[in-house]
Amino acid sequence: MIDTVFTILAGALVVAGAGFAAIAALGLLRLPDIYTRMHAASKAGSVGSGMMLLALALVSDSGPETLRAFAAISFVLLTAPLSAHLLAKSAYAVGYKMWPGSVLDEMPKLSVTTGESNTPADPHLASNEDLEPFRQRED
Amino acid sequence: MNRTDFATTFLDVCLDVSLALLALAFFLTIIRIIKGPTLPDRVLGLDMLTSVAIGFIAVLGIDTGFTLYVDITIALGLVGFLATVAFARFILARGKTADDGEKKEVRKIDGDPHESGEGAIASRGAER
Known part of the structure; x- marks a missing residue:
């Protein structure tokens, strides 16, 4: 009886997770800029794969498989927001523009570097912070 | 048909x-990776691809x-x-390069040829 319930629940979870993944991919294709695409990819994508792993945990008949599926779920839920946040932060710091239709840019004061690399030209020079005063003087 | 067969x-x-x-999800993500238009979009597409592959492996396991x-x-x-x-x-280390072609994409989506991305954002900032 309980197996039957788990099987039906797993079927529903699998379809819902795959639907979330497909909607995330559709949003990745349709949304206008990198920051809005990140909503679709990091939220709906991680929920989709998490639901499919939960379905696997429900139907597997051995304990270690269930535990592994739960470990994978927790790992996905831990790392997906981290990587999305890091990618958005570096894209914004480098100066990729938001969509003109967006209503609010809460950190507009960040200095934007366009068209030039931030890495030092001479590899024997020290880090970027040491180069900053020279850049100011050139301006 | 009993209940177990139905399940x-x-x-x-x-x-x-x-x-x-x-x-379908794999296909749409790969279209986004090929189209770009910028490097962060492609990186995001690759991240999405691994998350879809995780779900795919789970479904194959079931x-x-x-x-x-x-x-x-x-x-x-x-x-x-x-x-x-x-x-x-x-x-972050590379900086933004000119070959990303991001501005064209922004203008095309907005549909207004007089309003490019930079000017629109600057005017919005001035309004506030």
Whole structure:
């Protein structure tokens, strides 16, 4: 009886997770800029794969498989927001523009570097912070 | 048809439907990776690709009962996370390059030829 319930629940979870993944991919294709695409990819994508792993945990008949599926779920839920946040932060710091239709840019004061690399030209020079005063003087 | 048979048939149909949806997700993500237009978009597409692959492995594990690949799921998640972090650091170090073609895309989506991305954002900032 309980197996039957788990099987039906797993079927529903699998379809819902795959639907979330497909909607995330559709949003990745349709949304206008990198920051809005990140909503679709990091939220709906991680929920989709998490639901499919939960379905696997429900139907597997051995304990270690269930535990592994739960470990994978927790790992996905831990790392997906981290990587999305890091990618958005570096894209914004480098100066990729938001969509003109967006209503609010809460950190507009960040200095934007366009068209030039931030890495030092001479590899024997020290880090970027040491180069900053020279850049100011050139301006 | 008793209840167990119904559950098994239902799971089979659900697995077929979800495999079709996952194939659609793979296809749309790969279109985004090819189209770009910027490097962060492509990195985001690759991140999405690993997360869809994790779900795909889970569905295959249910379908065939061969759950050895769940271990590979965890390793794939780790590799995808590290690759995205490394790419984010690379984007930060590289800076924005001119060949990204981002402005064209922004103007095309907005539909207003007089309002480019930079000016619109600046005027919005001035309004506030």
